[in-house]
Amino acid sequence: MILAHGQLHEDVALSALLETLEADCIRTIASQSITQEQVIGACETLGRRIAEGVYDRLLGQFMAGFDISAAHLSAALQLFSRESLQYKCRMELGDITEPLRYDVDRTIRRHRYPLGVLLHIAAGNVDGLPAYSVIEGLLAGNINILKLPSADSGISILLLSELCKLEPALADFIYVFDVPSTDLASLQQFAAVADGVVVWGGDEAVAAARSLAPVNTRVISWGHKLSFAYATLDATDEDLTALAHHICETRQLLCSSCQGIYVDTADRTILEGFGRRFFEILRSVNATYSPVPIGLRAKATLQLYNEELEQHITGNTVCRGDGVSVTVTEDRNLALSCLFRNCWVKPLPREQILPALKGKKGYLQTCGLLCGEHDRLPLSDRLARAGVVRITKAGEMSRTIAGEAHDGEYPLQAYSRIVEIG
Amino acid sequence: MDKRTSLFRHKHPYDLQGTEQLFVEAMAQNAQFQYANCDDYRRICQMQGVDVNNIRTMDDVAKLPVLPTLYFKHHELFSMPAERLLIKATSSGTSGKMSKIGFDTRSLLHGLSMVLRVGRFHRLLSLIPCHYIILGYQPTRQNQTAFSKTGYGFTFMAPALSRTYALVWKDGKYELNIEGLKKQLRRCGRSLFPTRTIGFPAYTHMLLSQLKAEGISMTLPRGSKITMGGGWKQFYAQRVEKEVLYQLAWEVLGIPETDCVEFFGAVEHPILYTTCEKHHFHIPVYSRVIIRDPDTLAPVPHGTVGLVNLLSPMTMSMPILSVMTDDLGVIREDCGCGIGSPYLEIIGRVGVRDITTCAAGADQMLKEVGP
Numbered sequence: 001m002i003l004a005h006g007q008l009h010e011d012v013a014l015s016a017l018l019e020t021l022e023a024d025c026i027r028t029i030a031s032q033s034i035t036q037e038q039v040i041g042a043c044e045t046l047g048r049r050i051a052e053g054v055y056d057r058l059l060g061q062f063m064a065g066f067d068i069s070a071a072h073l074s075a076a077l078q079l080f081s082r083e084s085l086q087y088k089c090r091m092e093l094g095d096i097t098e099p100l101r102y103d104v105d106r107t108i109r110r111h112r113y114p115l116g117v118l119l120h121i122a123a124g125n126v127d128g129l130p131a132y133s134v135i136e137g138l139l140a141g142n143i144n145i146l147k148l149p150s151a152d153s154g155i156s157i158l159l160l161s162e163l164c165k166l167e168p169a170l171a172d173f174i175y176v177f178d179v180p181s182t183d184l185a186s187l188q189q190f191a192a193v194a195d196g197v198v199v200w201g202g203d204e205a206v207a208a209a210r211s212l213a214p215v216n217t218r219v220i221s222w223g224h225k226l227s228f229a230y231a232t233l234d235a236t237d238e239d240l241t242a243l244a245h246h247i248c249e250t251r252q253l254l255c256s257s258c259q260g261i262y263v264d265t266a267d268r269t270i271l272e273g274f275g276r277r278f279f280e281i282l283r284s285v286n287a288t289y290s291p292v293p294i295g296l297r298a299k300a301t302l303q304l305y306n307e308e309l310e311q312h313i314t315g316n317t318v319c320r321g322d323g324v325s326v327t328v329t330e331d332r333n334l335a336l337s338c339l340f341r342n343c344w345v346k347p348l349p350r351e352q353i354l355p356a357l358k359g360k361k362g363y364l365q366t367c368g369l370l371c372g373e374h375d376r377l378p379l380s381d382r383l384a385r386a387g388v389v390r391i392t393k394a395g396e397m398s399r400t401i402a403g404e405a406h407d408g409e410y411p412l413q414a415y416s417r418i419v420e421i422g
Numbered sequence: 423m424d425k426r427t428s429l430f431r432h433k434h435p436y437d438l439q440g441t442e443q444l445f446v447e448a449m450a451q452n453a454q455f456q457y458a459n460c461d462d463y464r465r466i467c468q469m470q471g472v473d474v475n476n477i478r479t480m481d482d483v484a485k486l487p488v489l490p491t492l493y494f495k496h497h498e499l500f501s502m503p504a505e506r507l508l509i510k511a512t513s514s515g516t517s518g519k520m521s522k523i524g525f526d527t528r529s530l531l532h533g534l535s536m537v538l539r540v541g542r543f544h545r546l547l548s549l550i551p552c553h554y555i556i557l558g559y560q561p562t563r564q565n566q567t568a569f570s571k572t573g574y575g576f577t578f579m580a581p582a583l584s585r586t587y588a589l590v591w592k593d594g595k596y597e598l599n600i601e602g603l604k605k606q607l608r609r610c611g612r613s614l615f616p617t618r619t620i621g622f623p624a625y626t627h628m629l630l631s632q633l634k635a636e637g638i639s640m641t642l643p644r645g646s647k648i649t650m651g652g653g654w655k656q657f658y659a660q661r662v663e664k665e666v667l668y669q670l671a672w673e674v675l676g677i678p679e680t681d682c683v684e685f686f687g688a689v690e691h692p693i694l695y696t697t698c699e700k701h702h703f704h705i706p707v708y709s710r711v712i713i714r715d716p717d718t719l720a721p722v723p724h725g726t727v728g729l730v731n732l733l734s735p736m737t738m739s740m741p742i743l744s745v746m747t748d749d750l751g752v753i754r755e756d757c758g759c760g761i762g763s764p765y766l767e768i769i770g771r772v773g774v775r776d777i778t779t780c781a782a783g784a785d786q787m788l789k790e791v792g793p
Binding site: 294295296297298299301302303305306309310311312320321322323 | 465466469489490492493496716717718719727728729746748750770771772773
C-alpha cells in the first residue's frame, strides 16, 4: 500500500509515483507551506477520535498483540494533544524572534525553515513510531517520505491517511511507501530527493542509510540504545518495587527499558544480598502481571540454566523462579539482559561510573536512579558526564513527556534550519 | 555386561514398557562412565547433588544432569581421547553456532543396529535399488554439517542407482541445481525403479510447489518415497500444514501420503525418530523423552507443553545421555496407529526470533565494539 497526495494506491503505482516524485516535491515546496497549527489541529482531532474509540477495531488488535495497556495508550495519546504538541514545539525550537545584531544600527532577522524533504527509514520494534517520526517532520514543516519497516502492522499508513483526511493541506507533505529494504534502486531515488534521511535502527541500518544518501544529504540517526538502573545501598523497597513494575510492564524491550542494576558497591557479599532482595521483589511484582508467552519464558530459562552450568567459569549467581530472574555478576559490562523480566545486577562503585561507561557513550540512554536525596545530584552529574542522556526515578524510565529530548537531541531542530535574512 | 547392547538389539523398536529396566541400567552405566571420564560432567553431577551410582528407576534417570544443546556450543566435552572418535559432526548450523560432537566406533555400531531395526520396521530398508534426490548439500571434505552426512547415510537404506543433489559443489562453491533436479525427476518418472527424495520439509515443499507452478507432474513408480528430516527450523514463517505437502506430493509426483515419511534427530541426540502412518514421532526403545516445565525444568505430565529433554545411553564418547533441545514439545498417547508407545510432537523453537528490539540491537553493537 502506498499513500501519496492523500490517496491510497496499490504497490504497483510505485514506479509512476517515483517518476514524478522530485517534480512533485519541488512544486509543493515552491507553492505550499504548512503551519504548526495545521499539524497540531489534525493531530488533536485524530487523538480525540482514537480516544473516542473510532478506530478500536483496528487498534485493538495491535494493542493486544503488543500487550499495551489502556493507560499506556492514553499516555501516548496525551502526546498528540494540542497542549503537548505546542509545548514540544516551544521547548524544542526555542524563540528566535529576537533579531541578530549586526552593527550598531543594523540587525538581521532570523527565520526557521524546514530542511525540505525528509526520508524516514523507520524501525519496526515500536508500532506507531513511523507515524510519529513523520509527525515530527511535519511539525518542522517538511515534506515526509516514509519507508515502512518490513514488519509494519498497517497502523502507520492508517494514522497518516486519516491525518490527511482531517487536514487536506497536509496531503502533499506525506508519502508512505512499502518498499522492501532490498529495493535499493527505489530507496536511492527517495534519498536523492531528500534533504535529510531520518533513520531509526541499529548500526547496520544507519550504515545502510549513509551509503544510500548522497554526501550532501544530512543523515539523522536515532540508533539503538541500552538503559539501566543505578542503585546505592540505601535504595528503598518502594523504589525497587517501582523498578520491578517498569521491568514487568516494558518486558525490557524498549531502548529505555532497564536491562539491569548497577549497585554502588565492590563487595560481592553485599551485591549478592542486593540481588536476592531485588529478586524477591521482582517475583512478587511479576505475579500481578500476565505471564510472558511460554516460548520466550522457555528460552530465558534455557539461557539461565546454561549460565548456572557455567558458574564455575563466570562466577555468576542466578536467582530464578516464577518467570523472573536476577543474575549477579562480577563484571561491570553494560550488556543486554535475557529480556522478558530477567535482569542482571553488577557491581559499580560510584568512582568507577565514568571509566566503566565512557566507552559505551553512543549507546547510553536512560538511567533509573535509586538513591537517597543527598546522592541524587552528585550521582546524576557523574552519570551525565559518562554519557547518559536521561536520568529518571526508578519507575519512570520509560516515561514519555512532551518536550523531552530524544537521545539527548531535539528532533525538530535537526529537521529544520535557521535562515538569516538581512 | 554392556546393557546398551541388549537395548539396541531389542527385537521390537517401540516396546518401551518391556525395555524400561534395561534402559535405566544402560543409562546408569553410561552416567558412571561419563562421571569417571569427563571432568565437566563430574563437576555438574556434584553441583546438582546427583549420585550416579544410585540410578535405579526412571525417576532417578530424570534427575541426571540435563545438558542444554547451547552448552555444547561453547564447551567441548569428550569422555574419550579425540583421536579415537570417528565423526565430528556439527549441527546443521541454522543458528550459526556449531557444536562439535564425536562418536566412538561402538556407539556408532549401536546406532547402525538401531537404524537397521527402525528402517526394517518402517519398511524403509529395501533391497530394491532406487534413485535418490537429495535436497541438500553434496558432501565434500569442506562441508561437515550433520545433514550432508545423514542425507548421504540414508542413501544406503536401499541400494542407490543414482544420487542427485540440489546443491552441487562446483568450482569451489555450492550451486543450486534446480534444472538438474527437474531433468532427473523426469527421467525417474520413466524408470522401472522407485525414487526417494531426502531433505528438509521446507525444501521439499519448495521443490514440489515449483514443479506444480510449472505444470510438471508425473507418477513415480510404486515404492517411491518422500523422506524428510531436519525440522522446519528457519522456515517457520513458510511452514505449511503437512496435509498441503502430502497433497502436493500426490499431485506432482504421484506419491501417496503413506509414503511420505519424516525423520527427526539431533546431533546431540542421534536417535532415529520416524513417523508412523499417521505422521507421528513415536518414542523408540533407544530413547526416552521428558517434557520439562519452562520455568522450573521439573518434569510435566504427558499432554503438557514444555521443553524437550531427550535421553539415550547410545553414546559413550560424550556426556550426551540427557540433553535439552531448543524446542518446545508435548508427549501424546492417542495415536491409534498400533505402535503403542507415546509420541513426541514438536511445537516449535523457543523464543521468537522475529522480535528484534532496539535494546537487543544495541547489545549486538556493543559486542562488536568490545567491552
